[in-house]
Amino acid sequence: MSTDAQAAPQETTPARTLLPLVVPALVVGVACSLLYLGVSELAEKLQHVLWNDLPDALGIGGYSSLWMIVMLTVTGILVGLVVWKAPGHAGPDPATIGLASAPLPPFLLPGLLVATALMLAGGPSLGPENPIIAANIALVFWLGAKALPAVPPALWVPLAEAATLGALFGTPVAAALVISEALAGRKIRGSLWDSLFAPLTAAATGAMTTTLVAHPTFDLGLPTLPRPGWGDLVASLVIASTAAVLGMAAVYAFPHTHAAFGRLKHPMLMLPAGGLVLGLLGALGGHLTLFKGLDEVAELARNPDGWSAGEFALMTVVKLAALLIAASCGFRGGRIFPAVFVGSAFGLLAHALVPGVHPAVGVSAGVLGILLAITRQGWISLFTAAVLVASPAVITLLCIASLPAWILVTGRPQMQLRDDGTSVR
Known part of the structure; x- marks a missing residue:
């Protein structure tokens, strides 16, 4: 034939x-x-x-x-x-x-x-x-x-x-x-x-x-990556995979925090309690860990060397915890934008710990890993990570870094629950 x-x-x-x-x-x-x-x-x-x-x-x-x-x-x-x-x-x-x-x-x-x-x-x-x-x-x-x-x-x-x-x-x-x-x-x-x-x-x-x-823009204005090297490849692989693991920690905690607030059984108890916890987290992490996170990410990016590794670590953990609490107690909102802050802070933490990690590589790989875990949307994760740094050289690194990160998250519970409180897979 x-x-x-x-x-x-x-x-x-x-x-x-x-x-x-x-x-x-x-x-x-x-x-x-x-x-x-x-x-x-x-x-x-x-x-x-x-x-x-x-x-x-x-x-x-x-x-x-x-x-x-x-x-x-x-x-x-x-x-x-x-x-x-x-x-x-x-x-x-x-x-x-x-x-x-x-x-x-x-x-x-x-x-x-x-x-x-x-x-x-x-x-x-x-x-x-x-x-x-x-x-x-x-x-x-x-x-x-x-x-x-x-x-x-x-x-x-x-x-x-x-x-x-x-x-x-x-x-x-x-x-x-x-x-x-x-x-x-x-x-x-x-x-x-x-x-x-x-x-x-x-x-x-x-x-x-x-x-x-x-007139919106997602470009954070980070220094452009002129030409990726072996170090950039290794950094993107490690950061994206580690960020994915960090995001999965929140995903696994999600049904438990949701159930904890659900025991309060009334929105006038669940949401004020969640708001109080978020206020305490904000007091711990500072005002940059509040709100949806895009303006706050831009503030971090304007001076990527302006905070210590400890401060970036604190902001990463607090923002991820705040995302988890806000999503668990009943606030109406999405998780992509705050996850972008978590990934950006995590990437800048990597840059602060290892100055050889280019800020654009750290931020884009961190955002990629977190979004893959939180959203399980591969294209959204790749696109968002790439558009934040507006550096074409990063795209190849992100495509490669997405592979082990995806292996870590695929087939596992998602940050979405069924009506009975169990995680969607």
């Missing part, structure tokens, strides 16, 4: 099928970006009031130990009230959902968004990604079904997820990688690019909207 007979040509989707998806994808991209930007802007303004204006008016240091403990506890009380009283209790237990989930009922969204904004402003160590993606998926799924009932309902979920990822990262590349990974092993009609066409359009539109409105 000839090769031509064995390999049938791949079916492609006609352009007339793809073109009607362009306008819905554009609208979804803009809408998802604007919701993300709106919640972020509201949270930033509230954060300035809570951490600058209010302590200044009271004559208290904004980042004094006392104020951190008070503010984190109050944030737990406020979010606890929302979770207790809001319709639908601000969504399901965040420990049981991943980066993307099935569409939530729309009546849950006001409580979810309010709880998210309060969390972002108040200082717990979580990011906006999970609740914002969940809110956008729910809104797009609901509104899309009403506005365009002819469009298959299953299309709205990847459109919203891709658009929000594009908005969060300021580039459609992360969304394209995640959607490609999600499509792996599925039977798809036409080519892969046919399936990516609409989500990539939504992601690019979401990214461009965020870029035009907010």
